[in-house]
Amino acid sequence: MSSARKPVLTLETINPAVLDVQYAVRGELALKADKYMQELDQPGGGKNLPFDKVVTANIGNPQQKGLNQRPITFWRQIISLLEYPDLMEEHLEIAKKIYPADVIKRAQSLRKEIGSVGAYTPSKGVLAIRQRVAKFLQERDGHPSDPELIFLTAGASAGVAQILDISLKEGEGCMIPIPQYPLYTATLAHIGAKAVPYYLQEDAQWSMNLKSLKQSVEKAKAEGTKIKCLAVINPGNPTGGCLSREAMQDVVQLCYDEGMVLLADEVYQRNIFDPEHRPFISFKEVVKSMPMDIADSVELVSFHSISKGVSGECGRRGGYFELCNINPDVVEQIYKMASVTLCPPVTGQIGVDLLVNPPKKGDESYEQWLTETTLTHDNLASRSKYMCEQFNKLEGMSCQPAEGAMYLFPQITMPEKAIAKAKEIGKPADVMYTLDLLDATGICAVAGSGFGQEAGTYHMRVTALCPGVEEYVSKIEKFHNDFMAKYK
Amino acid sequence: MSSARKPVLTLETINPAVLDVQYAVRGELALKADKYMQELDQPGGGKNLPFDKVVTANIGNPQQKGLNQRPITFWRQIISLLEYPDLMEEHLEIAKKIYPADVIKRAQSLRKEIGSVGAYTPSKGVLAIRQRVAKFLQERDGHPSDPELIFLTAGASAGVAQILDISLKEGEGCMIPIPQYPLYTATLAHIGAKAVPYYLQEDAQWSMNLKSLKQSVEKAKAEGTKIKCLAVINPGNPTGGCLSREAMQDVVQLCYDEGMVLLADEVYQRNIFDPEHRPFISFKEVVKSMPMDIADSVELVSFHSISKGVSGECGRRGGYFELCNINPDVVEQIYKMASVTLCPPVTGQIGVDLLVNPPKKGDESYEQWLTETTLTHDNLASRSKYMCEQFNKLEGMSCQPAEGAMYLFPQITMPEKAIAKAKEIGKPADVMYTLDLLDATGICAVAGSGFGQEAGTYHMRVTALCPGVEEYVSKIEKFHNDFMAKYK
Numbered sequence: 001m002s003s004a005r006k007p008v009l010t011l012e013t014i015n016p017a018v019l020d021v022q023y024a025v026r027g028e029l030a031l032k033a034d035k036y037m038q039e040l041d042q043p044g045g046g047k048n049l050p051f052d053k054v055v056t057a058n059i060g061n062p063q064q065k066g067l068n069q070r071p072i073t074f075w076r077q078i079i080s081l082l083e084y085p086d087l088m089e090e091h092l093e094i095a096k097k098i099y100p101a102d103v104i105k106r107a108q109s110l111r112k113e114i115g116s117v118g119a120y121t122p123s124k125g126v127l128a129i130r131q132r133v134a135k136f137l138q139e140r141d142g143h144p145s146d147p148e149l150i151f152l153t154a155g156a157s158a159g160v161a162q163i164l165d166i167s168l169k170e171g172e173g174c175m176i177p178i179p180q181y182p183l184y185t186a187t188l189a190h191i192g193a194k195a196v197p198y199y200l201q202e203d204a205q206w207s208m209n210l211k212s213l214k215q216s217v218e219k220a221k222a223e224g225t226k227i228k229c230l231a232v233i234n235p236g237n238p239t240g241g242c243l244s245r246e247a248m249q250d251v252v253q254l255c256y257d258e259g260m261v262l263l264a265d266e267v268y269q270r271n272i273f274d275p276e277h278r279p280f281i282s283f284k285e286v287v288k289s290m291p292m293d294i295a296d297s298v299e300l301v302s303f304h305s306i307s308k309g310v311s312g313e314c315g316r317r318g319g320y321f322e323l324c325n326i327n328p329d330v331v332e333q334i335y336k337m338a339s340v341t342l343c344p345p346v347t348g349q350i351g352v353d354l355l356v357n358p359p360k361k362g363d364e365s366y367e368q369w370l371t372e373t374t375l376t377h378d379n380l381a382s383r384s385k386y387m388c389e390q391f392n393k394l395e396g397m398s399c400q401p402a403e404g405a406m407y408l409f410p411q412i413t414m415p416e417k418a419i420a421k422a423k424e425i426g427k428p429a430d431v432m433y434t435l436d437l438l439d440a441t442g443i444c445a446v447a448g449s450g451f452g453q454e455a456g457t458y459h460m461r462v463t464a465l466c467p468g469v470e471e472y473v474s475k476i477e478k479f480h481n482d483f484m485a486k487y488k
Numbered sequence: 489m490s491s492a493r494k495p496v497l498t499l500e501t502i503n504p505a506v507l508d509v510q511y512a513v514r515g516e517l518a519l520k521a522d523k524y525m526q527e528l529d530q531p532g533g534g535k536n537l538p539f540d541k542v543v544t545a546n547i548g549n550p551q552q553k554g555l556n557q558r559p560i561t562f563w564r565q566i567i568s569l570l571e572y573p574d575l576m577e578e579h580l581e582i583a584k585k586i587y588p589a590d591v592i593k594r595a596q597s598l599r600k601e602i603g604s605v606g607a608y609t610p611s612k613g614v615l616a617i618r619q620r621v622a623k624f625l626q627e628r629d630g631h632p633s634d635p636e637l638i639f640l641t642a643g644a645s646a647g648v649a650q651i652l653d654i655s656l657k658e659g660e661g662c663m664i665p666i667p668q669y670p671l672y673t674a675t676l677a678h679i680g681a682k683a684v685p686y687y688l689q690e691d692a693q694w695s696m697n698l699k700s701l702k703q704s705v706e707k708a709k710a711e712g713t714k715i716k717c718l719a720v721i722n723p724g725n726p727t728g729g730c731l732s733r734e735a736m737q738d739v740v741q742l743c744y745d746e747g748m749v750l751l752a753d754e755v756y757q758r759n760i761f762d763p764e765h766r767p768f769i770s771f772k773e774v775v776k777s778m779p780m781d782i783a784d785s786v787e788l789v790s791f792h793s794i795s796k797g798v799s800g801e802c803g804r805r806g807g808y809f810e811l812c813n814i815n816p817d818v819v820e821q822i823y824k825m826a827s828v829t830l831c832p833p834v835t836g837q838i839g840v841d842l843l844v845n846p847p848k849k850g851d852e853s854y855e856q857w858l859t860e861t862t863l864t865h866d867n868l869a870s871r872s873k874y875m876c877e878q879f880n881k882l883e884g885m886s887c888q889p890a891e892g893a894m895y896l897f898p899q900i901t902m903p904e905k906a907i908a909k910a911k912e913i914g915k916p917a918d919v920m921y922t923l924d925l926l927d928a929t930g931i932c933a934v935a936g937s938g939f940g941q942e943a944g945t946y947h948m949r950v951t952a953l954c955p956g957v958e959e960y961v962s963k964i965e966k967f968h969n970d971f972m973a974k975y976k
Contacts, residue, residue, distance in 0.1 A: 007815045063604040076572040084568035118801040119551040313606040315834035327495045345833040346803035
């Protein structure tokens with residue numbers, strides 16, 4: 001049968017929804033950067049390149065090589081004991097010379113609760129850890145939290161994908177901010193649902209605007225789209241914007257009025273730069289503080305992660321979501337779907353435990369933990385501030401200060417000639433800009449078009465994670481000035 | 489708006505494909521067992537229960553509490569060093585008293601390659617590890633393997649779900665063995681594709697039969713189903729059957745003739761009980777040894793995992809798949825979809841490295857590694873043999889000997905009265921049987937109906953992982969005899 005010689009799987013025959021998925025954060029630019037890195041890794045390699053290292057400012061990956069954010073010692077000590085429990089059993093006397101007493105105690109207690117980190121746990125995660133997450137949420141929000149409504153996950157991304165997949169029928173809509181983290185558009189395309197954009201207000205530090213939200217709702221309705229969910233990223237990625245209580249109340253009210261499930265991506269809740277002026281407020285607290293009709297009916301799923309914050313444990317894949325006001329039958333379906341994926345990585349679950357239950361004042365590890373986490377937090381805040389100031393000094397670049405998260409999202413006033421050139425080579429102008437930036441400096445940034453932006457505007461996202469920030473920013477400055485001159 | 493007070497998410501409004509998903513391994517029975525365990529964990533709890541412990545024979549989870557399969561020391565030593573690298577840096581002199589030299593050396597070399605285990609890796613996994621997987625496959629199969637066609641995954645389940653999702657359009661079919669591991673039916677239901685069953689031959693140690701395969705193909709065609717993939721689990725789950733080269737060649741030929749992608753779930757390749765009579769042969773080797781027309785065209789994806797074998801590191805979530813003869817455009821789509829999930833857990837990736845590159849004769853860790861892995865392997869083989877013999881002595885139970893994997897799948901000759909009783913309570917008779925078994929003995933087994941079986945036959949799946957096998961089997965025997973007497 002000659003037909004069998006044609007491949008079964010081609011772009012024409014595979015799941016068409018897969019073709020619709022776009023994911024810029026790890027796209028062409030990241031692949032090119034990988035190639036440069038491999039070239040530079042060769043002995044004597046990269047001689048023709050105008051830079052001697054690649055600076056990966058494209059992903060919020062604090063512990064990657066070259067960024068050197070140290071993991072929190074307390075975390076790693078505990079996990080190493082759980083990985084190799086002989087250290088706290090037959091080698092205990094030796095271990096005591098290295099490990100603080102509270103670390104050994106905590107590891108022993110986790111060992112008793114969990115057993116081996118190589119065994120499957122319940123699909124929702126270890127009960128004792130979920131209980132401590134509930135306690136953390138209760139203390140944070142001042143409202144009760146039920147461990148049975150907390151699901152540990154393999155990072156927030158896995159949780160968001162699960163919830164979107166369960167919630168939406170084909171063709172139904174989920175409101176997403178523009179700009180947004182592309183996980184949302186990628187997942188919605190994958191499940192055949194519609195991304196209904198609402199635009200953040202750049203000139204007001206990327207805040208949400210009720211009027212524009214309502215316009216988006218009306219527009220979608222007029223087009224016949226049933227909107228079922230509204231996703232908010234707070235603090236914002238890529239914008240760094242942080243919502244006020246009033247803005248959050250507007251969002252909750254809108255969800256109530258329009259019958260939408262609120263998805264609150266709160267993975268940057270610990271990355272807040274000016275907590276007095278703009279503290280992190282959780283959507284759980286806001287929902288539960290509204291009038292009872294709303295507080296007890298607006299369906300909320302909120303997501304958190306160990307990948308961001310001051311832990312930055314991306315490679316471990318850990319996080320959780322909490323369900324609030326979700327119908328019990330639906331909770332059961334969520335549980336069933338979680339069970340098909342067996343369980344989240346166990347040391348990711350342990351990371352969640354350490355996130356919600358850090359050392360306390362007086363514990364042997366407390367001072368070191370405090371020093372390390374304060375340093376990480378302050379570095380991020382000061383780099384973010386410095387970068388923003390420098391960007392705003394450049395002609396043709398303007399940048400909103402970030403109130404939180406790990407990124408800056410400056411706007412580039414793109415010269416007409418650059419736009420024309422980009423059109424000629426078949427790329428958006430900001431993609432051309434970031435590819436040129438990489439070629440000239442070794443710095444990876446992601447073009448604004450990967451996140452969405454108002455038509456006719458151009459941005460890029462850079463992380464505030466890179467050490468040696470003066471050198472790094474000066475390279476961007478030089479490139480930017482050259483670029484603007486070239487296309488003047 | 490009063491309509492907002494109705495929940496947005498109900499069984500009527502969520503993604504209907506989710507409702508179609510069934511997953512028996514962690515269903516009603518597992519939940520009931522959890523409840524019993526919690527009861528027994530209370531001080532003085534479980535006094536009214538006729539057993540003092542729950543024996544979880546329902547999941548292939550070797551390291552869970554009560555089963556006590558020790559993790560491989562070599563693995564855990566290396567991972568503990570990578571979790572807390574200070575141990576091999578500032579504390580090196582102390583560490584040398586605990587860790588063998590080859591462990592420290594390997595951890596240092598992985599550290600150099602990977603950096604922090606808390607950082608994202610490339611979405612396909614660490615290149616150096618993929619290179620060593622390729623080397624392992626090359627040595628195993630005698631055919632070249634390309635690291636760029638190897639994707640590390642969060643366990644085999646995640647890989648299988650990714651590949652099915654990308655390969656199939658809605659309504660298209662994937663052939664699956666009956667009985668099967670329910671991941672396949674669950675995933676196919678979830679993506680709206682059709683499971684096209686082919687029946688394994690129970691009376692021939694659950695082997696595949698070309699005639700019955702072809703009948704299934706013809707039946708599906710007559711019903712208008714386009715069959716695009718064929719999944720094989722070898723060694724079989726839940727059956728323990730292991731395929732002969734001839735049977736595998738038939739399968740490959742059929743895939744060639746009918747234009748199907750071959751999905752080879754080979755996660756139990758290391759769990760082989762009688763290697764001289766029935767060795768593990770990989771589908772990659774079989775495909776590549778066929779005439780060139782076939783060898784270079786049949787599309788194959790083969791899956792492996794660190795969760796089974798002699799490592800049993802289920803909680804770590806690690807595995808890989810290898811693509812063979814897949815169209816490069818499609819490989820790119822697979823890469824894109826992997827990138828949306830960021831990366832597999834890093835210590836799961838390290839587990840894959842240790843799986844494909846164990847200590848070698850002469851290395852300091854070799855003897856201990858050999859002793860531990862041999863013990864785990866032999867325990868499994870001898871328990872499997874013993875359980876099968878005992879089951880076959882029982883009236884109303886017959887069991888095929890397992891040639892591999894971790895399970896037995898005995899058939900129960902269900903008395904008419906039991907079938908009638910089950911009908912009365914609205915459950916399949918084998919589900920009633922396993923629930924009664926749990927209530928009477930604390931032993932969790934999964935009913936055959938969770939895996940699929942010939943109509944009118946009844947089975948259960950039990951793992952061969954439980955220590956104290958005589959006591960455990962005698963409890964099953966007693967229950968079974970009582971059950972048969974009750975419904976005679």
